[in-house]
Amino acid sequence: MHIKINNYRKKKTLHRRYRHVSGLAQSELVLHNNPVLPLIDFSAFVSKDETNHYPHAIIEKLANACEHVGFFYAIGHGISNELLLRTLSVTRQLFDLDLKIKNQYASRLFVNSSNINYQSGGLSRGYQSIGENVTNSRRDRHEGFDLYRELDSNHPLRLQFNEKNLTNKTLPDYREMAIGWNLWPKELPLFKETITEYTTAMLQAGARVMRAIALSLNLPLNYFESTFNDSFWVIRCIRYPPVSQNEIQSPEYGEGCGEHSDYGWLTFVNQDLDSHNCLHVRTNDRSKATYISADPIVVEEQIALTCNIGDIIAFITKNKYRSTRHCVVSPVKPARSRISTPFFFEPNLDVKLRINETSPECYYGEYLINKIFDNYICYKHKYDKQNLAHLDESVSRIEMAHAKRCCFNFCKDFKEFATRGSVLDLAIGIVIGTAFTNVVQSLVDDIITPPLGLLLGGVDFANLTIKMKNFVYTSQPPVVVRYGKFIQSCLALLIIAMALFCIIKAINHLYKIAAKKKEKKETDGNIQVTEEVKVLREIRDLLAGKSSVAFTHI
Incomplete structure (x- = not known):
């Protein structure tokens, strides 16, 4: 996918007043007269009608934000405050469940059913405990619950991916990764209902932003429409527990989530409104690592979503638009845990991508699986020896669960082996x-x-x-x-x-x-038994005949 890029002159940021909301009640505290991130209103991009007039000032402002920052606050996204807050609420209830219950929905990379239409899990769907995710060779200090787009039982891609000739033969087949079902916790029926409603609203918001991005690149309004009309979206429900000052210095654990860039189209961050100094965005200063804190804001009674550009947009624009690296810092005690439900607005699985000039085209599904393997399998050749012990403990939950089962079964078998004298037999052998x-x-x-x-x-x-x-x-x-x-x-x-x-x-x-x-x-014994049975039957018949005769004379 090749796109013509134009340069845009930098526009002055408008001065507005923004208020921070603590919990569910609004506060009159003024957070910023000029926010740390550009603020962009997408309410004008609801329609797909290319004949409409779209505000040039907003398009130019979006182009500047994507080019120079890579992050911006989005309003006019069409999602109600009630739905955003309800999503955070049910996510907190999910993580408040007992650990034994959460482990019943532990994530795994591969599905485990021979019937591809009824597979559960796969693609790391489900629960991950603190430290299972690894970024930059260190364990992330958060627990998560991952949800992916579920392909319907009759979805054509299910059959297509079974026979697809993958570009990279070292990756698992799509059937093993992408066609599973989400692990919905039965203890929270409202969770699935809320997430489903949240997904629908987020997909509409993502479409608005992508239309605006198309115009900002001097492309037709619906240029990207065919690449996300069947979006393989991802939702990560995350809880970042508060830490003490001593825990911050741990050599094993990194931040709540280590510095990284997102690898899809767009990311929308819905976070607790009382979380401060947690989401850190790296600035454009290449001489040193400096960050700004993208705290949540409310604009004219509307919760603004923090939005950032993903790697794919950077790829197709030849890095004209920035996929900015960022991290999440754990809240410090006595603050409460931070809840976040980022929505990753992704392309369709069968969209073809060219990551760079030298690489061949690949399907987005292949690209996605490769990225997930990097996050959860943690190939050891990428890390130094000092961190191998930590990385061995940081593989995906399915690998951990499998290893635990193998160790348990091995110990059980060895106990039986040793107690019945097999150890002595082995030594003699x-x-x-x-x-x-x-x-x-x-x-x-x-x-x-x-x-x-x-x-x-x-x-x-x-x-x-x-x-x-x-x-x-x-x-x-x-x-x-x-x-x-x-x-x-x-x-x-x-x-x-x-x-x-x-x-x-x-x-x-x-x-x-x-x-x-x-x-x-045994054959001889059966013959003897058969002869005895014959004799017993004859005696029974004689006795029965005598009884019947006696009865007729009474």
Whole structure:
């Protein structure tokens, strides 16, 4: 996807008054006369009608925000305050559940059903405990609950992805990742209802912003419409617990969420209105790492959504629009935990992307899976040895759960193995096997190969070598290939294999003899039982005849 980009002159920021809301009640505290992020009203971009007149000032302001900041406050998004606050409320209720209940909805990368139409989980859907996510080699200090777009049972992409020829063969098939179902907690029926309503509203808001971005790039209003009309959206419900000053210095844990950029189209952040100094946005100053705090604001009785550009928009605009790195700092005690429900407005799974000039086109689904693997599998070759121990503990919950089950089953089996005397049997087998190997090796080295070498004209197999001149280091002695010893080892392997074959064959023969004897014994016993039954039946019939005669005479 190639887009023509125009330069825009910087426009002065309008002066407005913004008020911060604490909890659910509005406060008269003035947060900013001039906010730290540009404020953009998207109410004019509801319609898809390209003949409408759209405000040039807003389009130009959006272009400047995307080019120089990568973040902005969005109003006129069409989402009610009640829905935004309700979404945060049910998310807090979710994380307030008992840990045992939350672990029932633990996330996993792969689905676990052979019927692809009824798979649950997959693609890290579900609950992740504190520290399971890793950013920049350190554990993130938050717990999350991930939700992805659910493809309907009759969705054409389900069949398409089963047969898709993936560009990157090292990635798992879409069937294993993308077609699962979300893990909706049955303890909170209102959670699914609210998230469903929240998703619908967010998709409409995302469409508004994308139309405005298209115009800001001098493209038709609906230029991107076909890339997100079946958006594979993502919602992360997140709780950042408060920390003490001592916990902040932990070498194992990083921030609430380490510095990163988002990898889709757009991200909309819906966060607690009383959270301060948590969402940090990196500035454009390349000489040093400086940040501004993107605190939540309310404008004219409307909650503003914090919105940022994702990597894909940066890719297709050749970094003209910025995908700004940012992080989340944990709240400090005695502040309460911070709740956030960022909505990731993503392309359709089958949209083709070209990440850079040298890479081939790939489907967004492939790109997404690659990113998720980086976040949850944590390939160890990307990190230094000092952090490997932490990274081993920070793999996805499905890998952790699988490892725990394997350890539990191993301990259980080993206990049974040890208590029934198998350890002694194993030790005896190892000792006898080692002795047998030494005997066979001596047979080959001292008994078989000497006369064989004599028959071949006095050949000493132990000294059969090929000398190769050292072309790399000419001053060093030649390289010696001792193929004679290799021949001796091959003979030893052949003899051991033949011996084992004979032993197993003899044991199997003894088993067959024993089985035949057992079968014959059971057959004879069945015949005897059958004869006894016949005799008993005859006695029963005689007694029955006498009883009937006696009855007729009464």
